[in-house]
Amino acid sequence: MIRRHAADNCKGFTLLEVMIALAIISIALVAMLGLVQRNILVNDRLQQMTQATFLAKQKMAEIENGILSGLERNLGEFPPPNQQFSWRAQYSSTPIQGIQQIDLSVIWGEEKDNELVTLTSFLPESPR
Numbered sequence: 001m002i003r004r005h006a007a008d009n010c011k012g013f014t015l016l017e018v019m020i021a022l023a024i025i026s027i028a029l030v031a032m033l034g035l036v037q038r039n040i041l042v043n044d045r046l047q048q049m050t051q052a053t054f055l056a057k058q059k060m061a062e063i064e065n066g067i068l069s070g071l072e073r074n075l076g077e078f079p080p081p082n083q084q085f086s087w088r089a090q091y092s093s094t095p096i097q098g099i100q101q102i103d104l105s106v107i108w109g110e111e112k113d114n115e116l117v118t119l120t121s122f123l124p125e126s127p128r
Contacts, residue, residue, distance in 0.1 A: 088104070
């Protein structure tokens with residue numbers, strides 16, 4: 001009769017195998033956390049761009065309908081809850097007589113970081 005040792009019948013993972021598996025899982029989790037953080041930042045930027053686009057369309061409609069006049073036509077800030085956004089309108093002539101180009105920019109944060117949305121429209125020239 002041959003006796004087997006108790007160690008020969010043990011089945012399972014060694015400590016080294018468990019530690020390697022934990023290291024692989026921890027590396028994957030760190031990478032996933034980085035992706036989640038990036039996703040949150042991108043989502044925030046997209047929300048700001050969407051809000052800025054809606055505000056730009058609203059302000060362009062006011063300009064097109066002649067609601068703004070004088071200095072109000074060139075720059076301003078939005079009332080709460082959109083006080084982090086400001087706007088700037090630039091008027092320029094076009095090759096077509098009697099038509100002007102309007103570039104309306106809605107800015108949040110730093111303009112140098114390209115945190116703005118610009119709409120362009122063409123309207124009949126009117127006295128300013």
